[in-house]
Amino acid sequence: MNEPTDKATNDPRKDAQFADEAKQLFDDSVDSLDAATLSRLNQGRHRALAELSSTRTRGQWLGWIPAAGVAVAVLVTVMIMRGPNGVDIPIESVTTTDFEILLDEDSLEMLEDLEFYSWLESVDLDANGNVG
Amino acid sequence: MNTCAGVFAVSCTREPSTRAETLQRERQLNQFLAEVERRALRIAEIGIRDRDEALDLVQDAMIKLVRNYGSRSQQEWAPLFYRILQNGVRDWHRRQKVRNRVMVWFGRASSADEEYDVIAQAPDPEGRTPDEELQTEEAMQRLELAVHALPTRQREAFMLRSFEGLDVAGTAVAMGCSEGSVKTHYSRAVHTLREKLGDHWQ
Numbered sequence: 209m210n211e212p213t214d215k216a217t218n219d220p221r222k223d224a225q226f227a228d229e230a231k232q233l234f235d236d237s238v239d240s241l242d243a244a245t246l247s248r249l250n251q252g253r254h255r256a257l258a259e260l261s262s263t264r265t266r267g268q269w270l271g272w273i274p275a276a277g278v279a280v281a282v283l284v285t286v287m288i289m290r291g292p293n294g295v296d297i298p299i300e301s302v303t304t305t306d307f308e309i310l311l312d313e314d315s316l317e318m319l320e321d322l323e324f325y326s327w328l329e330s331v332d333l334d335a336n337g338n339v340g
Numbered sequence: 341m342n343t344c345a346g347v348f349a350v351s352c353t354r355e356p357s358t359r360a361e362t363l364q365r366e367r368q369l370n371q372f373l374a375e376v377e378r379r380a381l382r383i384a385e386i387g388i389r390d391r392d393e394a395l396d397l398v399q400d401a402m403i404k405l406v407r408n409y410g411s412r413s414q415q416e417w418a419p420l421f422y423r424i425l426q427n428g429v430r431d432w433h434r435r436q437k438v439r440n441r442v443m444v445w446f447g448r449a450s451s452a453d454e455e456y457d458v459i460a461q462a463p464d465p466e467g468r469t470p471d472e473e474l475q476t477e478e479a480m481q482r483l484e485l486a487v488h489a490l491p492t493r494q495r496e497a498f499m500l501r502s503f504e505g506l507d508v509a510g511t512a513v514a515m516g517c518s519e520g521s522v523k524t525h526y527s528r529a530v531h532t533l534r535e536k537l538g539d540h541w542q
Contacts (some may be wrong), residue, residue: 223530227502233480234503238378249377252399256373256406260366
């Protein structure tokens with residue numbers, strides 16, 4: 209082996225030769241990797257490739273999300289429209305009537321006197337409207 | 341009825357073709373990773389001088405490549421893979437610096453170089469006389485130490501160009517810099533190594 213030169217000359221041919229020798233040594237060291245290391249590399253590669261299938265599966269599920277969302281929305285709407293015992297509730301009763309009750313000023317007053325109306329329902333009244 | 345049958349037929353024919361494409365991509369990725377993994381390990385190992393850590397970094401790089409860039413064209417895989425790996429090596433060095441700073445605080449500074457047993461980690465040679473084997477090992481050790489001592493960017497340029505055989509454009513992608521910078525770093529690296537090791541150092 210020659211002693212290291214103090215100053216390497218700027219010679220492209222020698223640079224290329226040096227790089228070739230270095231590459232040869234490097235390749236030898238790669239070819240001589242032990243079996244345990246090669247096995248770990250192999251395991252790592254398969255773990256990485258498993259990622260591809262999990263990404264694919266995840267992608268498939270993600271693709272179903274909009275369709276599932278629409279299906280759930282339709283189902284909920286149908287259940288609301290049909291009521292709890294499968295009886296069709298008139299659309300008016302869900303929409304117009306409820307809105308009328310909510311917007312009617314009297315209904316708000318009724319809510320304020322809710323206690324009174326509950327009591328009134330529980331007692332018997334005679335023909336003149338007196339408590340019996 | 342006919343429309344439904346048509347839709348069904350389309351969906352049935354598209355599904356297997358997608359599956360076939362995915363399987364083919366998986367085969368191509370497997371082949372690429374199998375070709376590159378051993379050199380990648382040695383490159384990472386020279387960068388950080390710890391085989392176990394280098395194995396982890398290579399595995400992380402493989403997973404990230406498959407997850408994020410598996411759908412890219414095959415020509416892009418090598419530069420992208422080495423970019424991920426080089427980032428991993430740089431992050432590892434950053435973490436080591438922080439760890440060493442903390443350890444200094446507790447009076448237990450350690451260095452990966454001190455723990456690294458070059459003889460124990462030396463490759464298992466085959467088919468050579470003990471003298472040749474020893475000479476090659478020693479030459480590789482000298483080369484490894486000299487490459488490891490290079491500034492980071494020079495080391496990356498030298499290993500990617502010489503060891504991995506990436507072209508200037510691919511190395512630029514892997515290093516995240518211009519092609520001009522790659523040429524400068526590579527030229528300086530070779531010059532420094534020749535100065536340190538001599539022209540006939542084997």
